[in-house]
Amino acid sequence: MLAGKRILLIVGGGIAAYKCLELIRRLREREASVRVIMTEAAKNFVTPLSLASLSGDKVYDDMFDLTDETEIGHIQLSRDADILMVAPATADLMAKMAAGQCSDLATTCLLATDKPVMIAPAMNVRMWEHAATRRNLATLRADGVHVVGPNEGDMACGEYGPGRMAEPGEIADALSEVLGSPLAGLESPRLEGKTILITAGPTHEPIDPVRYIANRSSGKQGYAIGAEAAKLGARVIIVSGPTRLMPPPGAEVIPVETADEMLQAVKDELPVDVGVFAAAVSDWRTASQADQKMKKDGSGKVPSLELTENPDILATIASSKKDRPGLVIGFAAETENVIQNAQKKLEKKGCDWVVANDVSPDTGVMGGDENTVHLVTSNGVEDWPLMDKSDVAARLMERVCDELDEGVWT
Numbered sequence: 001m002l003a004g005k006r007i008l009l010i011v012g013g014g015i016a017a018y019k020c021l022e023l024i025r026r027l028r029e030r031e032a033s034v035r036v037i038m039t040e041a042a043k044n045f046v047t048p049l050s051l052a053s054l055s056g057d058k059v060y061d062d063m064f065d066l067t068d069e070t071e072i073g074h075i076q077l078s079r080d081a082d083i084l085m086v087a088p089a090t091a092d093l094m095a096k097m098a099a100g101q102c103s104d105l106a107t108t109c110l111l112a113t114d115k116p117v118m119i120a121p122a123m124n125v126r127m128w129e130h131a132a133t134r135r136n137l138a139t140l141r142a143d144g145v146h147v148v149g150p151n152e153g154d155m156a157c158g159e160y161g162p163g164r165m166a167e168p169g170e171i172a173d174a175l176s177e178v179l180g181s182p183l184a185g186l187e188s189p190r191l192e193g194k195t196i197l198i199t200a201g202p203t204h205e206p207i208d209p210v211r212y213i214a215n216r217s218s219g220k221q222g223y224a225i226g227a228e229a230a231k232l233g234a235r236v237i238i239v240s241g242p243t244r245l246m247p248p249p250g251a252e253v254i255p256v257e258t259a260d261e262m263l264q265a266v267k268d269e270l271p272v273d274v275g276v277f278a279a280a281v282s283d284w285r286t287a288s289q290a291d292q293k294m295k296k297d298g299s300g301k302v303p304s305l306e307l308t309e310n311p312d313i314l315a316t317i318a319s320s321k322k323d324r325p326g327l328v329i330g331f332a333a334e335t336e337n338v339i340q341n342a343q344k345k346l347e348k349k350g351c352d353w354v355v356a357n358d359v360s361p362d363t364g365v366m367g368g369d370e371n372t373v374h375l376v377t378s379n380g381v382e383d384w385p386l387m388d389k390s391d392v393a394a395r396l397m398e399r400v401c402d403e404l405d406e407g408v409w410t
């Protein structure tokens with residue numbers, strides 16, 4: 001969805017500026033062209049030379065550069081693009097944008113543009129939570145500025161919380177969403193008239209009112225599949241455990257917390273044509289949940305949690321006599337013997353395909369933007385190369401369309 005799009009990337013002065021190098025690479029991989037403006041402060045974090053080398057264009061930074069002004073002019077610079085992307089959007093840049101200040105080339109272009117603007121905020125958690133930043137954010141949103149992130153996590157300053165700039169892949173996805181309304185971009189609605197149900201994300205299994213058992217799933221792969229299916233014209237329902245993701249355009253998201261709730265929500269949506277079970281469902285929940293917060297009794301004794309098994313959503317639906325979807329696709333999250341374990345799951349769970357992936361910590365798959373998967377079916381195993389999760393989703397949906405064309409399911 002970014003092919004042929006022109007992105008004016010405004011790099012602000014924050015530690016996250018280094019991620020812009022990766023962002024440019026990602027955008028160009030998706031065949032967008034990138035032109036870069038950097039603020040004076042940004043030069044403390046990343047060099048104009050690296051930005052120029054990656055973008056393949058000169059980097060603009062001086063409002064009063066006569067050559068630039070005669071060649072292109074700052075008004076034209078801001079309007080030549082399809083979208084202006086501010087990354088990292090520091091507290092200072094956000095304040096200037098909200099106030100309509102134009103004290104340098106970056107802020108002048110932001111004020112002069114008639115194109116959509118997106119910001120990827122990045123700052124210390126206290127600055128992000130400060131009333132002034134909240135106010136500026138509300139003003140920018142009201143002005144129609146799109147916002148991606150920030151994410152929660154460890155910060156360069158040693159604190160923890162929201163304030164980390166969104167990852168390059170997330171920013172590229174957000175730009176695709178804004179620039180190409182998926183339905184408008186439909187070239188061939190190969191899944192028109194079909195309903196695809198996807199489970200995504202982790203489940204949270206309560207221990208007491210404030211604690212729960214969870215896992216590291218981000219939901220990105222399931223949401224990416226939802227986005228691709230919607231682009232192909234399908235009706236998309238994502239039954240989602242708790243995530244920080246925006247619903248993909250055109251998809252309906254049904255939020256749930258526990259495995260029990262996820263199973264019930266899935267059953268409520270049947271029948272569907274295709275079921276994709278990408279959720280990292282917790283295998284166990286506590287046998288009982290405390291009504292009140294569990295307290296230390298001062299004796300140093302630690303409580304032990306008795307666990308009980310959760311329902312297997314995929315196996316339940318795949319074996320359902322009445323409402324089994326025409327095509328049932330499971331995932332296999334493995335840390336060893338990936339293919340063999342996936343083949344066992346294909347059989348044991350009764351699904352048609354299994355998308356197997358290695359989720360060992362060193363792969364960065366859980367929570368990351370990329371994945372190396374193997375498509376395991378009764379016909380054999382296809383090894384796919386390392387890809388962005390959105391590309392894995394696109395390829396999987398293409399396979400679904402091919403099956404449909406071949407009349408394997410109707």
Ligand code: CTP
Pocket residue numbers: 199259277278279280281282283310311312313314315329330331332333334345
């Ligand atoms: N799954 C499910 N309900 C569960 C557990 C898993 O629907 N209670 C689905 C997942 O969404 C995935 C597939 O089953 O499509 C395999 O999940 P995975 O976590 O890889 O395996 P498990 O079934 O949990 O088995 P194990 O933990 O032994 O690997």
